[in-house]
Amino acid sequence: MKRTLILSTAICALLVSAIFAFADIARPKPSPAEPKTVFYTGLTIVPDAQTGRARLQISQTALERLKNASANNGGTPSVVQNVMHSSTRTIMAGLFMFLAVSFAGVWLARSGQRRNHKAIAAVLVAAVVFGLATMIVRANAGPPQYLRWWNLSQSLKDGKATTGPLDVEIVPGDDDLKLIIPVKK
């Protein structure tokens, strides 16, 4: 018993020292400012032999939405972004998740009723079914959106319009407008 205790303490100490050893690793280089997506919309590229100037046409509604999205600093961040940028909240959520699982285990162990076990089995089955259903639905997802841009070169040669999805990004600096289109490798 005593030996096990000493061994466990030694292993814990080793693990803790490993965590502190990470403090000696050099700080990572600050990554350059990433562009921030503020708006999702569609874009149509129209080759026009009649015009002498390149023009960018934006509808009044789209402009309003773009202004609002820009004013809101990119709009509402997603749940994942929220959690990624708040370590306190992630820690608290993890702590409560741990407590939930622990208390659920104690409750399950204490309750000798078959009915409870059946209810939990039903919940687990439902979770598995939902999980499988999610995977199946994902498997049937449509083709990726960049495929719409793959025929752009050919369409431009043929003088045809091409429409596809577009993320409007705000980038630091004072450069001109830039349109980045995914092309076939």
Place this chain on the structure above:
Amino acid sequence: MQRAANISLVGWRADTRADARSSARTFALVLAVSACLSAALASWLPLQMSIATVFLFAGPHNWFEARYFLMRLPARFARSRNFFALAFAGVFLLTLAYVSLPALYYTGIWSGAHWPTAIASWNTLMLLWICALVRMRARQKAGRDWSWFAPLAFLLCAVNWLVPELFSLAIVYAHPLVALWFLDRHLRRTKPEWLGAYRRCLFLLPLLMAGMLWQLSRTSSLADDNGLFWRITQHAGAQLLPNISSHMLVSAHVFLEMLHYGVWIVALPLIGASGALWSVQTIPLARRRHGLPKLMAAILIGGLFVVALLWAGFSTNYAATRDIYFAVAIAHVLAEAPFLLRMI
């Protein structure tokens, strides 16, 4: 002679059963028509209905709730003393914290970046308070295992820390439904013959909601170009759910609020849950020996003055009064928890 008596008794029982069935059908019909009418009005004129219903019914429904809670207080707390002490302390302190959050924000003591953490902390305290109340109530109810509530509460706390603002929005939408639970418990006690019809009517609720969502999901968002309309759409979650039509959100919220007001102002008093409105003798604390009838009467009359004051405030400055009302009204949301637990 005996046979004659049996025949008349059988006939009387059959008549009573037929009357009960008929009254239950009438009750169900009134409920269904009211729900459909509320859904139609909320879908058609969401902003107007929101303004009108809050103006007319917000104050009175709080008065009816206060009247109901007074009636549900036991004459002597006895074994429930600790339960009610925790309940009242929780309602008071949580309301104080809730009201002070925007006050602290506007005074600039802490920045808006900490807002989600502050909301998550408040929601956690509320959940832990309810968890403690459930635990105390479980001790009083022998033969019932409520220990499953602790993991559920912790799970909700975890979800709350992941998405605190959406969790708060969920409370806004879930709170009106609590009134339906109160009605269910009261029908079980006072009109058990109506309970089956009522529960069948509840199936109409998800159908109506689904119909509204389907019908309104493609509508354009409401024009929130003035301060009041903006407040109403924000209250319904338009900022948190930007990809969903604010018309749909406001309609769904107004519909649930209308049901909530209907239950507290019409349904519960009609089935006698609130007792005779003007008689303090229906309140156990006033009825008992060395009771407090004058204090109870003063609370009820004072409540009427508050309702009148609220109407005056809405008439003078609707937007500001609405903000103040929804901040302070968290007290009645919290107070429903212990009283509902006492009913279960």
